[in-house]
Amino acid sequence: MLDTGRLSVVRIGIADAGLASKPQRIRTNGLGSCVGVVIYDERSGICGLDHVMLPHAPKGKPVTPAKFADTGLPWLVEKLLESGAERRHLQAKLAGGAQMFSSASGSALLRIGPRNVEAVLESLQELKVPVVSQDVGGSAGRTIEFDPATSVLHVHTALEGTCEI
Numbered sequence: 001m002l003d004t005g006r007l008s009v010v011r012i013g014i015a016d017a018g019l020a021s022k023p024q025r026i027r028t029n030g031l032g033s034c035v036g037v038v039i040y041d042e043r044s045g046i047c048g049l050d051h052v053m054l055p056h057a058p059k060g061k062p063v064t065p066a067k068f069a070d071t072g073l074p075w076l077v078e079k080l081l082e083s084g085a086e087r088r089h090l091q092a093k094l095a096g097g098a099q100m101f102s103s104a105s106g107s108a109l110l111r112i113g114p115r116n117v118e119a120v121l122e123s124l125q126e127l128k129v130p131v132v133s134q135d136v137g138g139s140a141g142r143t144i145e146f147d148p149a150t151s152v153l154h155v156h157t158a159l160e161g162t163c164e165i
Contacts, residue, residue: 009145010049017050017066017076019083020148027145031096033113035069035120035136038093038146038153039076039129041085047148048076052096054112055119069119077127090129093153093165094120095144097136113137133165 010020012028020026022045028036031051040047050072057068065071081087097117099110117136124131133153135142140157147154156162 012049012051014051015053015064015067017048017072017079019046019048019079020146021046021083022147022149025145025147027143029143031142031144032098032100033096033116035094035096035113035116036142036144037069037073037076037120037124038144039073039080039090040093040146040148040151041080041089042091042148042151043089044085045148046080046083046085047146048080049144049146050076052116052120055115069116069123073120073123073127073129077129087128091151092124092129092131093133093146094131095135095142095153095155095165098138098140098142100139100141135163135165 008024010026012018026049028051035052037050050066052069053067055069057071065075097113099113135155143156145154153165
């Protein structure tokens, strides 16, 4: 995907979240129906990435808040603010939410990618974090890597190669 040379890359697993700051980069693989959400403060160079797996947490406090859009994104914003980011400078970029399976019945259960994207956008709106770019939908999985030094999100798919948003 990218030649990162000797740069440190923070790797985020499925249903997990974490932070990075320049000169580090932050990356996640395996975004099929999942959505990778990067929230960052361009001025401070601090960023976070949540690999959202499902739209909504079950009632009660989830064991892994990062797994869900409605619990992971508020948690991520809180951690960014604790690390020195300023709320008024937060912005978001997202990728993923592919429709990996099809159904003749059009079952909502199989529409998890689009449902994840909807839940992420709702949560970001509630948090008042503007979305500045996105690469969502389709039927291909993605790998993403964000560079907080440039605010560029590199999105890689097997069929379409790499694009920058």
